Amino acid sequence: MVITTTIVGALALAVAIGAFLSIASRAKVDAREPPAIYSPIPFFGHIIGMLREGPLYIARISAQSSAPIFAMPMLGGKSYVCKNPQYAALIQRATSTLDFDGIVVNMTPRMVGSHAKTSRILVESQELMKRSHGIINPPLSQQHMGSIAAIQLAHFGDFINKIQNGHEVDLFRFITREVTAATMRSFYGPRNPFAVDPSLIEAFWDWEWEIVAYMVGVMRSVFARKAQAGLERCVKGFEKYAAEDGYKDASGLVQNRKALHEDFGISPHEHARLELGLCFGFNSNASITTFWVLNNIFSRPPLLAEVRAEIERNAIVSPGTIAFTKLRDNCPLLNSIYKETMRLAAPMTSARMVHEDTLIADTFLLRKGAVVQIAGGILHQDATIWGPDVSSFNARRFEHNWTGSKTDKDGNVSNAKGDQVHASAFRGFGGGASLCPGRFIAQMEIISLAAAVVCAFDLEAPQGKTTVEWDPPRDDKRFPFSVVKPLRELNVQLKRREGLEDVHWTLQA
Numbered sequence: 001m002v003i004t005t006t007i008v009g010a011l012a013l014a015v016a017i018g019a020f021l022s023i024a025s026r027a028k029v030d031a032r033e034p035p036a037i038y039s040p041i042p043f044f045g046h047i048i049g050m051l052r053e054g055p056l057y058i059a060r061i062s063a064q065s066s067a068p069i070f071a072m073p074m075l076g077g078k079s080y081v082c083k084n085p086q087y088a089a090l091i092q093r094a095t096s097t098l099d100f101d102g103i104v105v106n107m108t109p110r111m112v113g114s115h116a117k118t119s120r121i122l123v124e125s126q127e128l129m130k131r132s133h134g135i136i137n138p139p140l141s142q143q144h145m146g147s148i149a150a151i152q153l154a155h156f157g158d159f160i161n162k163i164q165n166g167h168e169v170d171l172f173r174f175i176t177r178e179v180t181a182a183t184m185r186s187f188y189g190p191r192n193p194f195a196v197d198p199s200l201i202e203a204f205w206d207w208e209w210e211i212v213a214y215m216v217g218v219m220r221s222v223f224a225r226k227a228q229a230g231l232e233r234c235v236k237g238f239e240k241y242a243a244e245d246g247y248k249d250a251s252g253l254v255q256n257r258k259a260l261h262e263d264f265g266i267s268p269h270e271h272a273r274l275e276l277g278l279c280f281g282f283n284s285n286a287s288i289t290t291f292w293v294l295n296n297i298f299s300r301p302p303l304l305a306e307v308r309a310e311i312e313r314n315a316i317v318s319p320g321t322i323a324f325t326k327l328r329d330n331c332p333l334l335n336s337i338y339k340e341t342m343r344l345a346a347p348m349t350s351a352r353m354v355h356e357d358t359l360i361a362d363t364f365l366l367r368k369g370a371v372v373q374i375a376g377g378i379l380h381q382d383a384t385i386w387g388p389d390v391s392s393f394n395a396r397r398f399e400h401n402w403t404g405s406k407t408d409k410d411g412n413v414s415n416a417k418g419d420q421v422h423a424s425a426f427r428g429f430g431g432g433a434s435l436c437p438g439r440f441i442a443q444m445e446i447i448s449l450a451a452a453v454v455c456a457f458d459l460e461a462p463q464g465k466t467t468v469e470w471d472p473p474r475d476d477k478r479f480p481f482s483v484v485k486p487l488r489e490l491n492v493q494l495k496r497r498e499g500l501e502d503v504h505w506t507l508q509a
């Protein structure tokens with residue numbers, strides 16, 4: 001039951017599930033409600049804006065209000081948008097009346113095409129969701145992720161060692177597919193469906209690519225044809241996996257979740273569908289982020305040299321062996337690049353259903369029935385939070401503080417306490433009840449794979465080209481259900497570094 005909601009993803013979906021949002025209050029506006037930004041076109045104006053401009057629309061109209069929370073009336077109801085970290089923290093804390101699980105159980109069935117009966121079980125059983133968190137979250141924690149990390153890192157080591165010198169690839173496809181294969185191996189074991197039939201990795205990404213169109217659910221065979229075909233192939237793969245007892249070798253998390261679904265009467269076929277929801281959370285965001293981290297490092301040769309020196313100094317524990325814990329604890333520049341990459345590529349939005357009228361900071365009244373969203377796309381681009389270079393990549397922005405530092409007018413980052421950015425401004429992993437439980441695993445896989453590529457290879461222009469075309473344009477206008485994707489291929493030649501051609505690389509957990 002994994003979902004990375006985004007402001008526009010959630011709202012676009014509202015078009016199709018009108019009832020879900022149109023239950024929102026038709027009551028009179030209370031003076032304490034956040035100020036509304038109206039579209040000149042009633043009911044559908046904001047929806048049309050979002051369909052045309054994607055998340056950029058909300059960022060653009062948000063400039064019309066200086067309030068920390070504003071309302072967007074639409075479809076006869078309204079959605080509140082929070083663009084201030086202090087208020088975001090308060091919204092996150094109001095868990096008794098602002099509900100995240102309700103969003104998850106409404107959207108997950110749409111993601112994976114569940115039967116109505118399954119949707120009902122998910123929506124009606126709060127106990128299932130509670131137990132589900134208890135099954136999923138603990139094994140992903142820093143203390144307990146050791147066995148997953150060991151398998152994942154061994155997979156990455158084999159991957160790095162098998163790459164032929166001079167191999168030419170589209171870096172996006174190459175990295176995302178490897179992270180998917182490694183993650184599936186770690187959680188679902190050696191007989192996981194994507195290992196038994198590797199073409200399912202492409203099927204998974206076909207689904208992932210068109211997931212919002214699939215969720216909207218209107219004429220899927222036309223508007224989400226590839227997604228539908230990809231999803232159905234993966235579901236069959238999971239059914240076969242279950243029939244052949246593949247679960248025997250799966251992680252405890254995966255086995256316990258299957259048992260939980262059985263307890264609640266979810267059929268094997270429907271469970272196979274729900275597996276895809278989990279795979280989405282496990283695979284998509286981390287793999288796309290790894291791609292952008294590599295792009296951001298290799299496109300800046302001086303930075304590449306610095307990162308290499310940092311890893312060689314602090315994380316190579318014996319020839320060819322890179323230790324993840326040393327990368328995590330002793331390589332502040334690499335970690336800063338990872339967070340800064342997420343600030344730019346993962347402007348996630350956390351959504352909550354308002355179950356009861358809720359007064360935030362004794363100031364803003366959120367009305368029952370509405371949706372409130374903490375807008376990562378606005379918060380990550382606010383110069384008053386991050387500094388004047390907010391729209392550029394600054395490799396050192398997170399070097400002193402894990403929550404980030406506000407830069408000065410020249411883009412410098414200091415370790416002064418006063419420059420520390422509010423913890424709720426960084427939305428890459430959501431926050432509060434929807435804080436991503438996989439963030440420790442994400443850090444492990446992203447910085448480790450990136451470090452191995454950085455240490456082992458130079459990324460050069462493919463044959464017949466003189467330069468690598470770094471920084472592909474981003475798919476900013478699409479509803480970003482996951483980390484933003486590049487709009488074109490990034491073709492490179494992987495050349496083993498001079499003098500290190502014969503090194504056997506090991507990634508240690």
Ligand code: HEM
Pocket residue numbers: 001002003004005006104133136140281282283285286287289346348349350351427428429430431433434435436437438439441442483
């Ligand atoms: C850079 C990588 C990642 C990013 C940007 C990311 C982002 C997020 C966000 C924003 C949420 C909250 C969803 C919401 O508010 O709607 C979330 C939830 C979740 N993530 Fe991640 N995630 C990443 C990696 C991972 C990994 C590697 C795993 C597991 C191995 C994972 C597992 C989950 C799960 C299980 C949830 C659902 C939590 C729930 O339903 O309560 N994530 N993630």
